[in-house]
Structures are given as C-alpha cells and as structure tokens.
Amino acid sequence: MAASADTARTMLPVHQAGQCSVAATGEIVGSKWTVLIVHDLSEGPRRFTALEHACAGISPRTLAERLRWLEAEGIVVRRSYAESPPRVEYELTEKGDALKPIIDEMRRFGHDWLGCDVHSA
Template sequence: MLRTKSQVKEICNECPLAKTANIIGDTFTLLIIRDLLTKSKRFGELEKSLSGVSSRTITKKLLYLEEKGLVNRKEFSEKPPRVEYSLTKNGKALSKIIESMRGYGSKYL
C-alpha cells in the first residue's frame, strides 16, 4: 500500500527507533558524539578530529545536539575565551549504540 509523505512522517514520529535515527543518523553527528564520549573537548579539538568537515557544519551539528539535549556547551570566563563541549546524561546514554555500531563495522564491514 502506498503512503503519503504525511502518513510516513506520522509513522516515523511514533517510532522510538525512527526518532533516534532522525537525531543521530548522519555521519558527522555520530562522529561528534563518538569524540565526546571519552572527554570534554574544545571546538578546535573536534575540528582536528573531524578533518575535512567544515567549521560551519561542525558548529551546526553542535548547536543541533545542544538543542536536542545531548551536548552541553560550557563557556569559561578566561582570556582568551574558552568553550568546551561535553555530552549530557542523555548523550552519554548513546554510548552502547555507538559501541555496537563500531563493533558491527569492525566485524562485518
């Protein structure tokens, strides 16, 4: 049975798996989460780790993850100014998913 875009969207909005995939389902978002699983990082550290990804893209992904409650942005009152990014409790809860994906990739791809 063919479905309209609105029917597909409604189905996806009701499915926890689809909602999660919608948030973390692109490559750069997963890589940012992967990098923040080990420790808090400054923007430059993320940029270095994600070489080839534009600063604008990293900034957009970090803002999106912050809006979704997965990343914290902490500003320090120092000169020069310093900002660090870390995972929230909800962001850290993704560690099992990330590790499972890493294991799958190592074993099968």
C-alpha cells in the first residue's frame, strides 16, 4: 500500500550511522556482547570478572575491548578504587541507562515469542 500524499516519509533513503538514528543505535546494540554487558550493568556496577562469568563464551580480551569501546561511546564508565588489591568496577552512564528500555523490550520479546521464561514474573 502506497503512502498518502500528506504522509511524510520518516526513513532516510540510505541508512548510515552518522545520519540515521536507527542505524547509529543498531551499530551499538547490534555489536556482539554489547546488549548482554548493558543488561548486566543495568542492575548496578559490576567487576570485570562478574561480567566475564555472566557472558559465557566471551574471552577476557574481547570483554576488555568491548568495555573500552563502550567507555569511548560514553555508555559505560570505569571506576578504579585505591584499595589493596585494586578494585575496578564498570557502571552505566546516563547514556547507558537510556538503553534500558531497549533491553526491557528485548526481554519481553524473548518471553513472549521465543519461550525464554527464566525471568518471567
């Protein structure tokens, strides 16, 4: 069905991350491990080893790279504590918190359509 003459097209003819908000968001949430890391951090700060255990199959190198990338994007902040032994935690920023509704919808979709009932109420 064709769009009516008074309906404005909201999609860009070419979806590029620098110009299309959906493409830019897709680059973030579509990167392997990113959604799982954000999901884990949505419940509060986590240490590297906790994230590594939660993301079964991720290598320490990949996790470190992904966390650095999320820091560079302003989604995650790394906090170091001067303790013995030193402690480092990762936490979502305000920008990272803004991804929570996307994670919530992914969870709902998984429950409703994919039979993933582990966290259902």
